[in-house]
Amino acid sequence: MQHKKVGNLTFLTFPDLEHHQGLLHAISTRQGGVSSDNYSSLNLGFHVGDKHDRVKRNHQIVSQSLRFDLSSLVSCQQVHHHSIACIDKRYHKKDCFLPDNALPETDGLVTDVPGITLMTRYADCVPLLFYSPKTHTVALAHAGWKGTLGHIGPKTVELLTREFKCQRQDIHAALGPSIGPCCYEISNKMAVQAAKELVKGEAYSKELPGRKLLFNLWQANKEELYRAGIREENLSCAKICTSCNVDQFFSYRKEKQLTGRFGAFIGLREQ
Ligand SMILES: [Zn+2]
Numbered sequence: 001m002q003h004k005k006v007g008n009l010t011f012l013t014f015p016d017l018e019h020h021q022g023l024l025h026a027i028s029t030r031q032g033g034v035s036s037d038n039y040s041s042l043n044l045g046f047h048v049g050d051k052h053d054r055v056k057r058n059h060q061i062v063s064q065s066l067r068f069d070l071s072s073l074v075s076c077q078q079v080h081h082h083s084i085a086c087i088d089k090r091y092h093k094k095d096c097f098l099p100d101n102a103l104p105e106t107d108g109l110v111t112d113v114p115g116i117t118l119m120t121r122y123a124d125c126v127p128l129l130f131y132s133p134k135t136h137t138v139a140l141a142h143a144g145w146k147g148t149l150g151h152i153g154p155k156t157v158e159l160l161t162r163e164f165k166c167q168r169q170d171i172h173a174a175l176g177p178s179i180g181p182c183c184y185e186i187s188n189k190m191a192v193q194a195a196k197e198l199v200k201g202e203a204y205s206k207e208l209p210g211r212k213l214l215f216n217l218w219q220a221n222k223e224e225l226y227r228a229g230i231r232e233e234n235l236s237c238a239k240i241c242t243s244c245n246v247d248q249f250f251s252y253r254k255e256k257q258l259t260g261r262f263g264a265f266i267g268l269r270e271q
């Protein structure tokens with residue numbers, strides 16, 4: 001990934017998604033915001049115990065740095081499920097980044113409307129970003145444990161092909177910073193569940209001495225996307241563990257649940 005400094009903020013971008021005319025994409029980090037303590041400082045989560053006005057101000061700071069219209073930023077109330085919403089032009093200028101307006105019970109967003117920016121929020125779960133250059137369609141999905149086992153990645157690809165006429169071989173996909181195979185400990189019960197729900201699902205769990213089980217969410221999501229028809233050359237993975245890098249990212253596990261959220265952003269600029 002590439003680090004980009006804009007004023008006090010640092011964003012991460014994927015080389016594979018750069019240089020597409022009109023495409024905006026970024027992963028935010030912790031620095032440059034106005035929140036304090038465990039939310040320090042660029043917390044974008046409204047529901048985590050931080051002050052509403054500070055979180056709102058952090059969204060303003062991000063929108064100014066990335067140069068998108070904040071009122072046309074669309075987010076969803078992520079519930080670790082696998083519902084994906086199609087965002088049309090009615091969502092323009094509706095302040096859907098605010099908790100009352102965010103799409104309820106939704107973990108994925110898709111749009112082809114220029115001027116709308118999609119956003120999902122993270123602290124360990126895997127951000128999935130999608131872009132189809134031929135149809136100018138973008139998508140985001142929130143793939144934590146439940147989302148991954150619920151096949152949210154392949155479901156997003158399915159929706160892109162069905163509703164937006166994208167071709168699987170043209171879709172670019174990227175996995176953002178999230179808890180890595182170095183740190184993501186799971187229970188025996190979860191390993192059994194993964195083996196049942198995912199093709200070759202037993203391959204993603206690794207037992208360490210002391211019977212500690214670690215799970216590879218990155219590999220699981222990558223294999224799921226390959227099976228959904230994404231080409232290997234079109235799939236990027238940040239390979240950045242949030243739990244190992246709490247100076248840069250919020251980590252729900254490492255910070256014992258009291259932490260903020262960083263954001264994944266993707267959208268089409270109005271030409
Ligand atoms: Zn780690």
